[in-house]
Amino acid sequence: MTTAATGLKVHCHLLPQPVDSDVAVVIDVLRMTTTAAVLFDRGLRELLVVAEVDHARRLAVEHDALLLGERGGVPLEGFSGGNSPREYLDHDLREASAILCTSNGSRAVEAASGASHLLLASIRNAGASARAALSASDGRIDIVCSGTGNRPSLDDVVGAGIVIHELLDLAPDADLDDAARLALLTAAPAGEASRLLRSAQHARTLERLGFAGDIELALERNATNMVPVRRGLEPAIFVGEKGGGR
């Protein structure tokens, strides 16, 4: 892909907000969108993202799908795995469907559901997500951070900053709104982004719960080209697509 004058507008939302643009890029670095990228890397066929545990259980039966998720770092009864991306690094998930039950990430997916194209971005697939978002876009991209509860999460803002940094490589003249400019501050230099992400409240919580490895995995920039993109609307079903060449 060559760089060109695009007239692209990039809006960033530090918390889930309704968007009705062409392309919404949902970010939940710790951990939903990072885990989603790993699942598709392991061959997953489709992923359903839902907020409620009971809803997740019902969908798992309907779709004959793996049931993944946890609440507050605690595994859920009847679930085959949690939210930790590291759990799935060595799994063979070819042809499998999975339900991922996650509160903050699902809320962001729901808020962004008005967009024509919806994709899940993380630091692991930042470059591929930027390429996929730009090629789907008609002139505007909305980046929607999941946050934690009703508070912005520094890990998501760092993820947004890195995706915006990748977008600017492709569309250097892109017009950024104030929140996008703010997010971009976290992206350079790279060492600073890692330090910031490790200092995020949610990162410190995960570390206390024994998930320090998830943070390192989440920080592996452009480890994959796999981008989860929404196929079905209700429920939100994602499939993995290669986000352009590296």
Next chain:
Amino acid sequence: MTTAATGLKVHCHLLPQPVDSDVAVVIDVLRMTTTAAVLFDRGLRELLVVAEVDHARRLAVEHDALLLGERGGVPLEGFSGGNSPREYLDHDLREASAILCTSNGSRAVEAASGASHLLLASIRNAGASARAALSASDGRIDIVCSGTGNRPSLDDVVGAGIVIHELLDLAPDADLDDAARLALLTAAPAGEASRLLRSAQHARTLERLGFAGDIELALERNATNMVPVRRGLEPAIFVGEKGGGR
């Protein structure tokens, strides 16, 4: 003031949100809180901050007060001045009362009204505001940015970052939440803060409307020790207090 272990928690809100903490620091760099600092520097006795034009007109009669404000950069009929801090630099306002009619700043004051102490901070009085906030605090300070409409404003985030930077000079062990860490990124080095503020959407709008001088005035860090602090609750009445020695 000497630095000491304070156990201070600093929360930052990039948009107005209800707070019920000890101390709320409201920030509307372009231009409400900057203008307020200038008005008290010129001798103003009390300032009422309100959102609605008709409400402002009624209060001006009740309080025999100057009526200041504008909508979208356009002066209002019957008002003696606008929102531009530069208008008041040479005015003698000793013993005067004023009503300042402003939409975004008023919304932030309203949102933060549950705090025991409420003060108006800007880059012009950042150091004095930090000292005043810390000495009023029982352990937590909430910084509330006004934003523009429902979007975070980079100018306010830069102001918040500079106030947080000043707070860390006084309380180096303060515990910052994610939004406060993000705001702090904008504060250092100083040249970067100026560039960022000038790039803010609202700064560019003001420049187009002929108010470029307001931006330069808003950027004068620690130009004054004057801190507008709330005295009355309903309506929000502010008086000027010296925020500690320099």
